[in-house]
Amino acid sequence: MSDSSIKPIVLYGHGPTPNPRKVQIILEELDLPYTVKDVELSELKQAPFTNINPNGRLPAIEDPNTGISLWESGAIIQYLIETYDKKEALTYTSIPEKYQLNQWLMFQMSGQGPYFGQAAWFKHYHPEKVPSAVERYVREVERVIGVLDGWLQKHKFLVGDKLTYVDLAFVPWSAGVPWLDSDKTIDMAKYPAYSKWLGDMLARDSVKKVTGS
Numbered sequence: 001m002s003d004s005s006i007k008p009i010v011l012y013g014h015g016p017t018p019n020p021r022k023v024q025i026i027l028e029e030l031d032l033p034y035t036v037k038d039v040e041l042s043e044l045k046q047a048p049f050t051n052i053n054p055n056g057r058l059p060a061i062e063d064p065n066t067g068i069s070l071w072e073s074g075a076i077i078q079y080l081i082e083t084y085d086k087k088e089a090l091t092y093t094s095i096p097e098k099y100q101l102n103q104w105l106m107f108q109m110s111g112q113g114p115y116f117g118q119a120a121w122f123k124h125y126h127p128e129k130v131p132s133a134v135e136r137y138v139r140e141v142e143r144v145i146g147v148l149d150g151w152l153q154k155h156k157f158l159v160g161d162k163l164t165y166v167d168l169a170f171v172p173w174s175a176g177v178p179w180l181d182s183d184k185t186i187d188m189a190k191y192p193a194y195s196k197w198l199g200d201m202l203a204r205d206s207v208k209k210v211t212g213s
């Protein structure tokens, strides 16, 4: 049961886009009330949306409880956790864990999101076929999966001994791998620890609700 004293947080998203889904999974996990405002991609780079996010991308949030509006999915997730996860269900405030959480979130934001995004772009949206670009980005997707698998062979979670927001932050882009590598050039059997970790998260109610699977 969500806390009725909390007013619904507004999440700006669009269809199945991965970065808004990162935020939505955290809203679900924390049982926070929220509404999703669907913004057409053609409206992102102009006012009124650029008044909320001058970078003209999704997600963004407006929180009527604090008057704060934010963009960049990693910053939004950290805000939601610090503001609403007082029981530390998905986080740690102890040291070194809080820095390790930041480390993995930075890796997700800089190493996973942009590279998986470019792989998707060159595979599915770029107007010309550029096989060398597809190869470069899909191999980088595989390299990132390999980094995660190497860690997860020795650790159940990315940080500490419980699921945290950084594990969940990797879900939406990871869930898109079968689509962005539709030719199956990545042999997932080589990454069993990663596959188990991801499979466990995909089975969570919060994730199933957000991904519709």
Ligand SMILES: N[C@@H](CCC(=O)N[C@@H](CS)C(=O)NCC(=O)O)C(=O)O
Residues within 6 Å of the ligand: 017, 018, 019, 020, 041, 044, 056, 057, 058, 059, 071, 072, 073, 074, 113
């Ligand atoms: N680093 C940003 C990336 C945001 C981003 O690229 N969002 C995509 C949707 S997943 C978007 O808005 N694409 C539309 C566009 O670039 O015009 C974040 O994590 O919030």
